[in-house]
Amino acid sequence: MVLAMLGRNAEPAEPDEVQTYSWNLPKGFPKPHVPADNPMTAAKIELGRYLFYDTRMSVNRKASCATCHQQEFAFTDSRAASIGATGQPHSRSAMSLVNVAYSAALTWSNPRMKKLEDQVLAPMFGDHPVELGLREGDGFLPMLHSDPKYQLLFERAFPGDADPFTVKKVAKALAAFERSIISARSPYDRYHYGGDDSAVSDSAKRGEILFFNQHLSCFRCHGGFNFSDATVSENNAGREIEFHNTGLYKIAGMLSYPAPNVGTYEYTRIAADVGKFKAPTLRNIAITAPYMHDGSIATLEGVVDHYAAGGRTIESGPNAGIGHDNPNKDPLIAGFQLSRQDRADLIAFLESLTDEEVCHDPRFANPW
Amino acid sequence: MPRTTLVSRIFLLTCLCAALMYGQASQPQTPPATLTVSGDIPSQLVLKAEDLSKMPRETVSIPEQDGTKIEYEGVPLREILKRAGAPMDKELRGKALASYILAKARDGYQVVFTLAEVAPEFANEPILVVDKRDGKPLFGYQGPFRVVCPNDKAGARSVRMLETLEIVRLQK
Numbered sequence: 001m002v003l004a005m006l007g008r009n010a011e012p013a014e015p016d017e018v019q020t021y022s023w024n025l026p027k028g029f030p031k032p033h034v035p036a037d038n039p040m041t042a043a044k045i046e047l048g049r050y051l052f053y054d055t056r057m058s059v060n061r062k063a064s065c066a067t068c069h070q071q072e073f074a075f076t077d078s079r080a081a082s083i084g085a086t087g088q089p090h091s092r093s094a095m096s097l098v099n100v101a102y103s104a105a106l107t108w109s110n111p112r113m114k115k116l117e118d119q120v121l122a123p124m125f126g127d128h129p130v131e132l133g134l135r136e137g138d139g140f141l142p143m144l145h146s147d148p149k150y151q152l153l154f155e156r157a158f159p160g161d162a163d164p165f166t167v168k169k170v171a172k173a174l175a176a177f178e179r180s181i182i183s184a185r186s187p188y189d190r191y192h193y194g195g196d197d198s199a200v201s202d203s204a205k206r207g208e209i210l211f212f213n214q215h216l217s218c219f220r221c222h223g224g225f226n227f228s229d230a231t232v233s234e235n236n237a238g239r240e241i242e243f244h245n246t247g248l249y250k251i252a253g254m255l256s257y258p259a260p261n262v263g264t265y266e267y268t269r270i271a272a273d274v275g276k277f278k279a280p281t282l283r284n285i286a287i288t289a290p291y292m293h294d295g296s297i298a299t300l301e302g303v304v305d306h307y308a309a310g311g312r313t314i315e316s317g318p319n320a321g322i323g324h325d326n327p328n329k330d331p332l333i334a335g336f337q338l339s340r341q342d343r344a345d346l347i348a349f350l351e352s353l354t355d356e357e358v359c360h361d362p363r364f365a366n367p368w
Numbered sequence: 369m370p371r372t373t374l375v376s377r378i379f380l381l382t383c384l385c386a387a388l389m390y391g392q393a394s395q396p397q398t399p400p401a402t403l404t405v406s407g408d409i410p411s412q413l414v415l416k417a418e419d420l421s422k423m424p425r426e427t428v429s430i431p432e433q434d435g436t437k438i439e440y441e442g443v444p445l446r447e448i449l450k451r452a453g454a455p456m457d458k459e460l461r462g463k464a465l466a467s468y469i470l471a472k473a474r475d476g477y478q479v480v481f482t483l484a485e486v487a488p489e490f491a492n493e494p495i496l497v498v499d500k501r502d503g504k505p506l507f508g509y510q511g512p513f514r515v516v517c518p519n520d521k522a523g524a525r526s527v528r529m530l531e532t533l534e535i536v537r538l539q540k
Contacts, residue, residue, distance in 0.1 A: 027436065028432070028433075028434055030435060031434075195504065208508055209508060209529075212475075213509075214473070214475040214476050225433060225434070
């Protein structure tokens with residue numbers, strides 16, 4: 001009876017089991033950092049999953065976290081710019097939530113946003129733009145409180161808590177669920193960590209060598225097991241987070257990037273920070289098009305060409321300019337030459353990072 | 369043999385040779401599994417994987433981000449330099465201390481080690497040229513040879529795809 005209340009995808013679990021969590025990480029993957037005040041438990045993750053997919057968690061019951069973070073697209077939405085519950089477009093592209101547990105900085109450009117428990121509040125309550133459009137007084141907490149399913153889920157997630165129906169607890173559960181979305185079973189992982197020589201094509205193997213080649217230097221920003229330079233784990237606080245201007249724009253005027261996407265400058269007000277964005281994980285990159293912070297490059301081929309050119313040139317229109325000459329451009333974006341075969345190999349390597357399991361794993365799927 | 373048959377056989381042979389030559393040229397360039405030691409030494413030394421397997425070997429455990437340890441196996445750099453005739457042991461003093469090793473990778477990446485860093489009289493732990501990781505030959509962008517510096521905090525001098533060690537003596 002109790003189990004039936006947890007929904008069709010809930011696994012039977014003993015009470016003690018739901019108060020613990022086992023990461024079951026494959027070789028090469030460290031244990032993620034988890035805040036001391038929000039330990040991972042199976043019960044909390046399960047509550048977070050229900051909240052993540054619940055459209056009642058929006059102002060008009062039309063959207064949920066999963067609207068912009070869809071499992072089939074590695075928890076992105078395949079749009080250049082996400083659209084909130086009320087139809088208001090976001091200025092940036094939804095980031096993948098895969099391996100977000102390892103992210104030293106969340107969002108594209110805010111160097112201060114480091115904790116998922118804080119970040120989840122932005123889409124819930126933010127109004128620049130409206131994403132889920134919630135307000136604390138709107139009644140979503142009473143809705144959760146009155147729902148028998150949530151009563152049980154909250155009780156198990158926060159046992160002994162006299163008042164678990166708070167925004168803080170909702171944020172903790174959502175954060176726990178998002179941390180649990182680990183992608184580590186791509187063909188590349190089977191090849192590189194598992195020693196399965198047949199897991200990737202010869203083209204992908206050549207592409208891997210190109211990726212780690214000094215002339216391309218892709219790995220300098222997209223390095224390590226998570227292919228990002230903003231990675232932390234339980235025993236590794238990581239180095240200072242770097243954000244990068246890749247020469248995507250150089251428009252006329254004081255700010256060389258089109259507003260409101262001006263990079264970390266938005267938060268630091270330092271001119272040298274204009275156009276600097278996070279180097280996100282490249283895991284599952286082949287299924288998270290369109291690319292860059294604003295989704296302004298449609299294909300992986302386009303992204304490779306952008307880096308090969310050492311910046312993007314836009315011939316006309318409001319964003320016209322030679323990105324190659326952006327004064328804030330990272331010196332690593334110097335451009336390189338690739339043969340047609342090299343380009344295909346590099347893309348084959350990037351495609352080998354696609355983890356089909358994470359896109360179909362029932363533990364991360366819609367429980368409703 | 370009729371003339372037409374001879375001509376057609378010559379033609380076929382020519383085509384076959386051309387095909388073989390073209391086939392050879394279109395094969396992907398496999399990097400040579402050799403390590404070259406050059407520079408201010410009596411003569412250039414070229415080592416194959418087989419040569420390295422017969423030299424004194426050591427293993428070192430390097431912690432990975434996941435908390436596990438990777439075991440690298442290879443030849444201490446000092447042994448390679450000794451074989452190449454670089455000043456080591458009692459010769460490593462005075463002007464010889466103004467010498468360095470330029471380690472070059474297949475992709476052009478280069479780092480420098482001083483000769484003293486390699487010698488046990490100065491260094492606490494040997495720098496290795498490794499060819500095995502957890503008992504298996506290095507492959508892909510890691511190999512076939514790479515440097516491992518157990519005492520370095522950062523990994524940037526652990527040159528992957530190592531091809532050349534150039535000895536430079538600033539004072540002779």
